Amino acid sequence: MKTVLVSLGTTLVTLILVGIGIWLTRRSEASTQERMTLVIRELHERMDTMRQDLHAALETAQEEVRRNRFVGELAGSIDLDEVLARTLDAVGALPGVDAALLMITVVDGEPIVEVTGMTREEAEEYRVSPPPAGSRLRALTMTYEPALEEETAIRRGLAVPVHGESDQIGLLSVFTRLPDEPIADLEVELESLALRAGPAIENARRFREARQLADLDALTSLHNRRYFHETLAREAARAHRYDRRLALILLDLDDFKAINDRIGHLSGDSVLAEIAERIREVVRSADIACRVGGDEFGVILPESTLEDADQLYARLRGAVAARPTTLAGALTVSAGMAELKSDDDPTSFFERADDALYRAKAGGKGRVVAEEQSPSADNNAV
DSSP: OHHHHHHHHHHHHHHHHHHHHHHHHHHHHHHHHHHHHHHHHHHHHHHHHHHHHHHHHHHHHHHHHHHHHHHHHHHTOOOHHHHHHHHHHHHHTSTTOOEEEEEEOOTTSOOEEEEESSOHHHHHHHOOOOOOTTOOOOOEEEEOOOOTTOTTSOOEEEEEEEEOSSSEEEEEEEEESSTTOOGGGGHHHHHHHHHHHHHHHHHHHHHHHHHHHHTBOTTTOSBOHHHHHHHHHHHHHHHHHHTOOEEEEEEEETTHHHHHHHHOHHHHHHHHHHHHHHHHHHSOTTOEEEEEETTEEEEEEETOOHHHHHHHHHHHHHHHHSSOBTTTBSOOEEEEEEEOOTTOOHHHHHHHHHHHHHHHHHTOSSOEEETTOOOOGGGOOO
16 A cells, blocks of 8 residues: 555656646747747847838938939039029929029129929019028028918928028028928928039029120120020020010111211210110010110010010100200111011021111111011101
């Protein structure tokens, strides 16, 4: 019996030990599985973080490539219109930007204003004037309260100064039409673009100003003959490309040779300068007034018809007749007009206006003749 009890006790102890071993083994296996699960979870988290970091690094690298390309494109151009357009394209691509405005100051002239995503009327309403020279302005945020019916009106804006090599040359502004768009968050990116664009804009502006001086007639301060023909060719090509209207008027002082003979060439030059000033007073800002040669002037009228040219001649005729010139007394001016045709090139366009001017002078003084039109009493000067 004792032996049996010992045997049973031994068996029981063995079973207990085996049970404990099994329990410990299972517990160890469970602990290992938990650790493995934890390690795998940590690996997944690290991989997600690495993917996010890699994606952010890739976006940063792509943005840097875009910016470097942007700077390279700007540095490769001295055409101010192109530089401003590329700058606005880059700014308009920023997230949340619905419109952008770039205002560049000009020496002794009105600022240059270029826009994207907004009308000229909106630009006049929402544009902010550049701060005075020496200002420490870094960024300016704007909030607008549109009328109730203006669902697509500008709601918020952000502006940063544009600096050249040594001074501020303008202001770059972006706008959103969404009431909750956090456009102020773009301050750093907008500053970066303005910083990169500034030197290229200043170089292009200086080149334009120097070119404009070279394109001016020294006597009258109107554009010279070379500029006239270059601009006529450019505007004619543009009108053909976009199916736009273009008119041309050529002007000639009547009997100017006799005036020169009577008062001398130096005094005659003063008369030309005085007439040029009156021309400047009446042409529209979009019109291009030039001295074509001698006492002949030309005005290129983009987006205009013969009727527009005729109205301009009426204003010119009135300006010349309104008061006598200082040295030559009362003068009259004759004119020839033409409107661009579909088969015109710059030469044929000019020749038609020039032929009309010849016929106006042949038919009497102080007259205007349109292409293929005969001078009539209705065209007499006042």
